[in-house]
Amino acid sequence: MSLKTEREAPQVVVHLPTALRALFPEAPPRVQVRAATLAEVMHVLDQRWPGMRDRLCDSRPALRRHINAFVDGERVDLTRRLQEGDEVILLTAISGG
Structure with missing residues (x-):
């Protein structure tokens, strides 16, 4: 994302999971962050904290199996377009036996 594009992108709030932090x-x-899609959110997070995208996304690229992303209560993928003020919640899946 170019600097000009980043300035024009909507500002969103991203909630990071405890396990990632x-x-x-x-x-x-x-x-x-300023990002027009969830994929751009991942890019911005990786710029700020190198290696973070690799923890959240695989090489397809897609969210890793154990990562869930929600916007307005709806589960979303990397192609989700974002609007000014959206809240992106990233969660790690919990499993057990």
Whole structure:
């Protein structure tokens, strides 16, 4: 994303999961970014905290199986377009036996 494009993109709030913040201790629980899609959110997060995108996305690219993303209560994928003020919630899946 170019600097000009980033300035024009909507500002959204991203909620980062605790498990991810344990790997990136300098990352806050909530961060504001400018991004038009969830894929752009991943790019911006990776610019701020190198390696974060690899923890959230695989090589297809798609969200990893154990990562869920929600916007307005709806589960979304990387192609989701974002609007000014959207809240993106990233969660790690919980499994057990």
